[in-house]
Amino acid sequence: AQTVTQSQPEMSVQEAETVTLSCTYDTSESNYYLFWYKQPPSRQMILVIRQEAYKQQNATENRFSVNFQKAAKSFSLKISDSQLGDTAMYFCAFMRGGNQGGKLIFGQGTELSVKP
């Protein structure tokens, strides 16, 4: 069974600074995808970034980038130039690839506070 672990329940960062959120996962699958979702106080789940396991290149999306270490089964999220609107709960998630995929398995979440 796949598991996703986020070891940082809470983090804080000053506005304009950079912060890195950690995520590790466990799987025996070779074809899978990893995601970071953001959940602001409104509680809507919003996709931040997506990474295909077969791609060595780390995904980037504007101020958000990941450090994907496949051998170590690590998938951290870096937020550059943090903004007040980045304050939210961040969830790391795993999805198997292929026709067996679809189910997202989430970590416990990291609550990020961006301070002015």
Added chain:
Amino acid sequence: EPEVTQTPSHQVTQMGQEVILRCVPISNHLYFYWYRQILGQKVEFLVSFYNNEISEKSEIFDDQFSVERPDGSNFTLKIRSTKLEDSAMYFCASSSELAGGGVGKNIQYFGAGTRLSVL
């Protein structure tokens, strides 16, 4: 921009009552999901649905739960006899494909959720 719509935003019910949570997925999507988030806990998968049948379900999704796509637009989650522990935020999600293909095809788009309070 297309979005997943869930109604109601908040549902209050008495223990033992039946509730139906409603979702309108993005119109050209083919795969539909329900997730649950108990307050302060992580988001948990309940069920996935494709081609008018359940593709996968979790241990949480027992006989008290059912899903249905009654027409071409709605996707519902029914809880037959609610328990106190069913109190949670329920999220509907949809995607255009399972996995592979091009960029974005296996991304699940979530609705804003329905907060279910069982008294």
